[in-house]
Amino acid sequence: MLTAIVTQSNGRIVNVRLAASDTTDTTVVGEEATTLAAAPSAEGETTAETKTAPNPIAPETKELAWAAGSFIVLFVLMRFFLFPKLKQGMDARYAGIRGDIEGADRTKADARGEVAEYERALEAVRAEAAARVDKARQTVDAERQAKLAEVNARIAAKRAEAEAENAAARAAVRDQVAVAVSQVASRAAELATGRAPDAATVQSAVSAAMESAGSR
Amino acid sequence: MEAIAHLIAAAEATAADEKNANAAMSAGFAYGLAAIGPGIGIGYLVGKSVEAMARQPEAAGMVRTTMFLGIAFTEALALIGFVVFILLKFA
Amino acid sequence: MIALEFPEINSILRWKDIFPGFNKIALIAVLATLISVVIFLLAARKDHSTAPKGVRNLAETIVEFIENGVVMQTMGKEGLPWTPFLLTMFLFIYLCNVPGIIPFLQMPATARMAVPMFLALMVWVIYNGVGIKHQGLGGYLKSTLFPPGVPKALYVLVTPIEFISAIIVRPFSLAVRLFANMMAGHILLVTFALLSEALFQAKDKVLIPVGILPFVMLIFLTSFEVLVAFLQAYIFAMLTAVYIGGAAHPEH
Structure with a gap:
């Protein structure tokens, strides 16, 4: 930067100086002594000649003061007022949440017991x-x-009864048939031989014939 | 008389020019050289950190924190070079 | 050719007084304080019993970030009383960094040596003070200059290095890291802004589309500066915590 200024300002130094002080901080010139003293490197003849702006790295007192002031104010406020208040709220909420979680755990255990x-x-x-x-x-x-057995028994009894009746009826019918047949047979024998056959013989012959027919 | 004054001014200007050219050149060298080491260092550091994180993803948070600290220390060297550059160039 | 003329370096770093003794850097520092105070005041006024929302959420996120990301990682539980200090430091540095990309402010306050120098000197005083308070002057010097576990013969080499490291290099690198990062970012932004402006206004019409390249770079650098602003504030707070923790409890 300085180079440009010096070469350009060859004939008209005043001009360039004006330009430099235009672009840069006006109060810098007043602080030159302090800032340059703070800067370790020797500025050499160029600085002395052109009276240019100081080192861009050199810190400025007013910036230092304002930064320090702001920081310290912020720190004091944060340390004694802002942070404790916020932290209190956070801790209270976390404690509440922790309590809630514990309560929920207890309730859950209780519920589990009840379910069991x-x-x-x-x-x-x-x-x-x-x-x-x-x-x-x-x-x-x-x-x-029991009922089934009872019913079965009743049915069996009825059946036996019916069978007995049946057999009786059949026997009666047979007797009647045997009587009729022996009468017919004795009549036929009487007509054929002229004399009445022995009743017992006819009866036994009829019953034997009927036996063989029935057994067939 | 005026011509002589102009001549002297011109001579002074060339001297100043030369000085400034030297300053600019050394400033460039200062920063260029200062960037080499930290460049290698940061590359190595981050590479190793990524390797560590890939190998043990559960330790990634710790590795990353340490990595940033390491980068900060390494980078400071390059930045000091940059400050020297500014000092040489503009002071 | 294009008319590209880089401005005088001081014209992009030094600012005229808004009123005597108060320039843009001072304005940004004061604004940083005001914004932090307003955020925390608003946050503290809100109901703390429900889930945090809005400003309170922001403030609590920052507090928890400092507690878990900085203090617990470096100092452990006994470092928690340092939280307000580190919180202040982080917020102040971040809010001084961020104006570098905010339109009309366009200047990180930390790109002036005054701010980081003050912070680094303060940290230096604090960690030395903490070391002396916790271990006594002799004990602190002994644990700093003669780290245990080093062969006796090596102390010839180690002691001067440790002395320079603890007394000179630490505050110096702390200040220079922040300052140089922010100033480099600022100068880069200025450079690419000027370059794209010069190309967009070039007399040679062919050059005008070329101006998009530095403009894209400018946008990229702006978003990069967002990251750098956060990262530098984080690293500054982190290193402060590391130094204070190291001074309070030296490696056994």
């Missing part, structure tokens, strides 16, 4: 119900068996 108890009760009730159903079923079975 309920399940136990349910199990017992279910077992009882099953027992009762079994018992009822057994009773019903027994009753049914």
Whole structure:
């Protein structure tokens, strides 16, 4: 930068100086002594000649003062007022959240216990119900068996009765048939031989014939 | 008389020119040289950190913190070079 | 050719007084304080029992970032009383960095040596003070200059290095890191802004489309500066915490 200024200003130094002080800070010139003293490097003849702006790195007192002031004010406010207040709120909320979580855990454990108890009760009730159903079923079975047996017995009795009646009727019919047949047979023999056959002989012959027919 | 004054001024100007040219050149060298080491250093550092993070992703947070600290220390060298550049060029 | 003339360096770094003794750097520093105070005041006034929203959320996020990301990582639990200090430091530096990309301010206050120098000197005083308070003057010097676990013969070499490191290099690098990062960013932004302006206004019409290239670079650098502003504030707070923690509890 200085180079440009010096070469350009060869004939008209005043001009360039004006330009330099235009672009740069006006108060810098007043602080030149302090800032240059702070800067370690020797500026050499060029600075002395052109009275240019100081080192761009050299710190300025007023900036230092304002920065330090702002920082210290901020720190004091933060340390004694802003941060504790915010932190208090955060801690309170975190404590609350932690308490809530613990409460929720407790409630959950309680609920779990209740569920287990309920399940136990349910199990017992279910077992009882099953027992009762079994018992009822057994009773019903027994009753049914009994009734079935009774009915069967009744049916068997009726059947036996009917069979007996049947047999009696049949025997009666046979007797009548045998009587009729022996009468017919003795009449036929009487007509053929001229004398009445022995009743017992006819009867035994008829019954033998009927036996063989019935057995067929 | 005026011509002589102009001549002297011109001579002074060339002297100043030469000085400034030297300053600019050394400033460039200062920064260029100062950037080599930290460049290699940061490359190596970040490469190793990525390797570590890939190998152990659960330690990535710690590795990253340490990596930034390492970069800060390494980078300071390059930045000092940059400050020297500014001092040489403009002071 | 284009008429590209880089301005005098001081004209992009030094600012005229707004009123005597108060320039843009001072304005930014004061604004940083005001903005932080307003954010925390608004945050503290809100109801703290429900989930944080808006300003309170912002403030609590910053506080938690400092607590978990800076203090707990470097100093552990006993460093928590330092949270307000580191919080102030982080906020102040960040809010001084960020105006570098805010239109009309366009100047990071930390790109002037005064601000980082003050902060670094303060940190230097604090960590030395903490070391002397916790270990006594002799103990602090002993643990700093004669780190344990080093062969006796090496102290000839180690002690001067440790002395220079702890007394000179630390504050110097702390200040220069912040300052140079921000100034370099500022100068880069100025350079590319000037270059794109000169190309967009070039007499040779062919050059006008070329101006898009530095303009894209300018946009990229602006977003990069957003990152740098945060990162430098974070690193400054982090290193402060590391130095204070190291002074309070030296490696056993």
